[in-house]
Amino acid sequence: MDAAFITDWIDEITRLVAGEREHLTALDAAIGDADHGANLDRGFAAVRAALSARPPGTPGDALVLLGGTLIRKVGGASGPLYGTFFRQAGKSLGDSPEVSPAELAAALTDGLAAVRALGSAEQGDKTMVDALTPAVRALEQALQDGAGRRKAFDAAARAAEEGARATVPLRARKGRASYLGERSMGHLDPGAASSALIMRALHISASGSR
Amino acid sequence: MDAAFITDWIDEITRLVAGEREHLTALDAAIGDADHGANLDRGFAAVRAALSARPPGTPGDALVLLGGTLIRKVGGASGPLYGTFFRQAGKSLGDSPEVSPAELAAALTDGLAAVRALGSAEQGDKTMVDALTPAVRALEQALQDGAGRRKAFDAAARAAEEGARATVPLRARKGRASYLGERSMGHLDPGAASSALIMRALHISASGSR
Amino acid sequence: MKKIINAVDTVVTDALTGLAAAHRELRVDLDARVVYRADGPRPGKVGLVSGGGSGHEPLHAGFVGYGMLDAACPGEIFTSPVPDQIVEATTAVSGGAGVLHIVKNYTGDVLNFEMAAELCADEGVEVARVLVDDDVAVRDSLYTAGRRGTGATLFVEKIAGALAEEGAPLAEVAAIGDEVNARSRSFGVALSACTTPAAGKPTFELAGNEVELGIGIHGEPGRSRGxxxxxxxxxxxxxxxxxxxxxxxxxxLVLVNGMGGTPLIELYIAFAEVDAYLREHGATAARSLVGNHVTSLDMQGFSVSVCALTDDLTRLWDAPVRTPALRWGH
Amino acid sequence: MKKIINAVDTVVTDALTGLAAAHRELRVDLDARVVYRADGPRPGKVGLVSGGGSGHEPLHAGFVGYGMLDAACPGEIFTSPVPDQIVEATTAVSGGAGVLHIVKNYTGDVLNFEMAAELCADEGVEVARVLVDDDVAVRDSLYTAGRRGTGATLFVEKIAGALAEEGAPLAEVAAIGDEVNARSRSFGVALSACTTPAAGKPTFELAGNEVELGIGIHGEPGRSRGxxxxxxxxxxxxxxxxxxxxxxxxxxLVLVNGMGGTPLIELYIAFAEVDAYLREHGATAARSLVGNHVTSLDMQGFSVSVCALTDDLTRLWDAPVRTPALRWGH
Ligand SMILES: Nc1ncnc2c1ncn2[C@@H]1O[C@H](COP(=O)(O)OP(=O)(O)O)[C@@H](O)[C@H]1O
Ligand SMILES: Nc1ncnc2c1ncn2[C@@H]1O[C@H](COP(=O)(O)OP(=O)(O)O)[C@@H](O)[C@H]1O
Ligand SMILES: [Mg+2]
Ligand SMILES: [Mg+2]
Ligand SMILES: [Mg+2]
Ligand SMILES: [Mg+2]
Incomplete structure (x- = not known):
């Protein structure tokens, strides 16, 4: 997979986020401050602009540019967290012009570790970590089990979607939703929902069709 | 009619105004500032207190006390206007301990003249003047035609009610409602409505039954 | 209706109690319902008294202090004060140089201040009056009670107050008040109606895509909808x-004024547009004020007031002022 | 949703344009999205930078000026600013004595200010931080992101700003900020939710007889309903x-703060009750502020913040301040 593959992935995330903007904001309105959809939409629009201004040469470049732009343009909790996720993943990839699915999986694992370090959220705290953790684990596992990249990405997306759904009954312990205490229960975490979109976008772009 | 007759009348106005408080306020909300009911209710409650603190010896006294109290307690447009109406009527009655219906009618005519002088409203301007003018005229006329006081007061009340109703299609030219221009048309003037209550109270108290 | 009140009938008294507790530099007479500068009256200084219905806060009590009003007479919500209050305030602030009544042009305010002025004359206090009628939404004609007094009231109180502080005589202080009024115009727009405690529900209803144009400050509907x-x-x-x-x-001099329920961020957006409009038309917002100053309870919306400045008016506007709601200068 | 805006995406920029036009004593960098004192930086003075999501006006930009902040970084509505803004502001106000970041305790604000502080350290600017977390409605435990920063932010900005103006070193300015925070507590009540331009409808719905208790300043629901x-x-x-x-x-020191949509008259009523409560409990509102200072767009409601004063804190609170939203002293 080359830099173009990553920019395709980013395009796909951008599309999904734009389409789900209202939904993500509505999720955030229920237990947060009603800006998650607007935040990501603004961020990915800026990423698009950054990518066409300075087309990346390697997958690592692309992810570092993505992450850095999110950090610089989104704000809020999700900006630094997603920014760190992609930026760390990009750094882990180094400067190879082509990377394997297993290398991408390892890089995303590193990205997730950086997110956990930055936000100190554990799985079960009702955050994006609840979707990203099973997703990255499923991706590693599927590839280890010999799955092709399309199938492995699908497994990751499914795991993220399931992880997101599993946040519904949880009581939030990180981020704004934690202020609600028990009243956060019964709601889907917006960051977990957007993480599932990100993983689904990976699968869609690997499938070469929407 | 002695001072007690006038205090009965005042009691009856107080009761009617309290009962119609919400209605008067609603009328004022439509074309004014939603306080006419509260204004009069506050004013007549204060009059009651003033009357028991210093029971008036003559009808003139009672009306001067009534008018003065309204001026001092109501505020807004209706406070000085109704206050002047009753205060001038009381002054016109002088200090006789007993007055005839014709004397009362003449006094109310003087009161109305003072209201017109103060507010410079003409009939047809969509104000209390539109109810008071025909009421006072009908009262004078009925008495001239030899009617008894009960019948004459009834005629006055009917004329006030009709005068109030006749304000509905008018375009206001005085008071807050005038700011609305044509949009004041189609609404009953709150001051005209309260004037009708005042005249109806006179009839009720003369009938000795509610 | 949800409001932070104890009872409909105690709204004004309870708020004055809070005002007194919050501002030691004011003296609040709860019985007479008058708010004074604690340091007045000053012999030889023209006294400034204003007042009107409550519900427009900070107007008028928030403008009592050095360089502005000597006393304010708050009436019930949207109901002009009664003559007793005005007489009490006028005689109390009289320092021998006469007292100026600043009156917004509403029938109730005019009548009650007029009655009070007559009573004050009986007591030997010279009273002059500035009638504020800046609202262009109302046509001043035989067919109306005349233009309403709205945002320019603040301009008049500030500028006349500054001149009085300089020791000018009553006639001059009144004349500058009239001049400010003559040079000022206002226009208001409501996005929602206000709810008076007495009525308990909005005084008018607007659809989700409608605004009320040419509104006053008493929850009365405007001249039209758009x-x-x-x-x-x-x-x-x-x-x-x-x-x-x-x-x-x-x-x-420009006031972009919130009606009470509009957030400041929106008022600054409105000010940016006013500033641009003025520049397009060859004028400048040389002085400005953005915020909730002449309000209408919880109404959402804004009004713009503009006063054509002279050097004198600019100097008096810039003069020091120390009141709860307006303060600058050293 | 009816708002005085041009477009959802231009709300913050348009408001900053208006702020710049209204306040010549500020310098607004629209591209970098930073609001500065026009007269800064002063060599040897500790710089104060704060920031956070927009929608809380006048916080923070309204508190930029003599005796308070040197710069404010407004984010999008309810979204913390990005590190670039903070780095830009921090380096610009640095007068060689270091810069204090005043940060409200929200995950987003904390993370973005942290990232910025690291970048500033790379550029050789010493940065200290005061984290404001005064809201008692949130239990500070392993199970939350910790208490929120609300009304006490104003106390910290004013008092730390006054000490910085006196020429105190960074460590002391940071320490007094921490002390003010440690001595301050806040609690908020909403009568209605706010509507963000992006969401277009209220963030929660309350019945006609319900209030939301323990609310924050971002339209998030509170801990319970009553x-x-x-x-x-x-x-x-x-x-x-x-x-x-x-x-x-x-x-x-007491702040009775409006959430943006509540009229001042109601805030004074609330203050009267706070004052009475304090006296009943053997305390005094020695200093106070009543008004819309730390708002949540058009939310109706109020919050109370109380800071236990020391002589030092009182002196610093009383020290002169000249900002768009807070000014006193000579
Ligand atoms: N400490 C944290 N660690 C990981 N993710 C977090 C943390 N705090 C918040 N989040 C995620 O961020 C999401 C909210 O993002 P967003 O709404 O854009 O920012 P904000 O909360 O500042 O408004 C939450 O739904 C949650 O998934
Ligand atoms: N100039 C006037 N002359 C006679 N009556 C008037 C005049 N202006 C107003 N009114 C009467 O006063 C009524 C309003 O009284 P009220 O609501 O108590 O006072 P305000 O208008 O000050 O709120 C109007 O309905 C009208 O009948
Ligand atoms: Mg959010
Ligand atoms: Mg009325
Ligand atoms: Mg009224
Ligand atoms: Mg946010």
Missing amino acids: PAGTARELVRVAMDALQADLPLSGDT | PAGTARELVRVAMDALQADLPLSGDT
């Missing part, structure tokens, strides 16, 4: 109305 | 919560 437009469009409606009545040029 | 009571009852809920967390006694 579509809810952008900030630029709403400001243009207001400014066109001002401009049609008093062509704008040169230095102006 | 019946809409009198002003006295609502204030008691808030004050009991403060008192349970930090027993009140002696001189206090």
